[in-house]
Amino acid sequence: MVKLEKEKRLQNSNVKYTILNYILFFFAFSFIGWIWEVGLCLVQSGELVKKGTLFGPWLPIYGAGGVLVLILFRRFYKKPVLTFFLSMIVCSILEYFTSYFLEKATGLRWWDYSGFLLNLDGRICLEGSIIFGIGGCLVIYYAAPFLKKYFDKIKRLPLIIFTIILSLLFIADEVYSRFHPNVSAGINITEKNTG
Numbered sequence: 001m002v003k004l005e006k007e008k009r010l011q012n013s014n015v016k017y018t019i020l021n022y023i024l025f026f027f028a029f030s031f032i033g034w035i036w037e038v039g040l041c042l043v044q045s046g047e048l049v050k051k052g053t054l055f056g057p058w059l060p061i062y063g064a065g066g067v068l069v070l071i072l073f074r075r076f077y078k079k080p081v082l083t084f085f086l087s088m089i090v091c092s093i094l095e096y097f098t099s100y101f102l103e104k105a106t107g108l109r110w111w112d113y114s115g116f117l118l119n120l121d122g123r124i125c126l127e128g129s130i131i132f133g134i135g136g137c138l139v140i141y142y143a144a145p146f147l148k149k150y151f152d153k154i155k156r157l158p159l160i161i162f163t164i165i166l167s168l169l170f171i172a173d174e175v176y177s178r179f180h181p182n183v184s185a186g187i188n189i190t191e192k193n194t195g
Contacts, residue, residue, distance in 0.1 A: 015144070015145050015148055017070065017148065020159065021147075022071070024151055024159075025066055025067055025070065025147065026060075026063035026066070026067050028066075029062045029065070029067070030059055031057055031058050032062065033063065034052060034059045035057075037051040037059060038050070050182060053177050054173045055173055055182050056173045065091040065135070066136075066139045066144075068094065069087045069139055072086070073086050073136075083136065083140060085133060086136070087132055088129045088130065088136070091129070091132035092124045092132060095123065095128065095132070096120065096124045099124075106181055108181070109122075111123075113125035113127075113128065116128075
């Protein structure tokens, strides 16, 4: 039974994705990441906090990480342990440079893991990296194949129109938030000297 489940999971990982799939994955994973962060904050502090620099219900770092692991690690899908470690590394690099870029662009530090085990400049930590490894495997072996099945059931034209509308809303949010980032109460941001 376990062997059959493993073969099915590895078969799922051989699915071919289109550009439209990747764009929709980006939005789906960005939304799932937003839900994850908001839910985590709710559990930890009891507060409902709108997470991220943007105003929409999305955290693009999760979308970018999910799409990156799907694109970069296709040839390693049959090696889940390697996929786990590669996802850890790539997503941690993405998080580190996203933190750095956001700090330089806004003068604010949006997260700080200084109190966590094996952190690097407070931008990434071992715990987060392990979660990224698990998340990368979940994306590759379960989430992307599952979502693709549902995307394929929707007629192409409405799906394209939906994707265009979603993309335009996202771009508008990115442009607006570049000058007016979300600094809602409860977000753990600190002023940093970017000089």
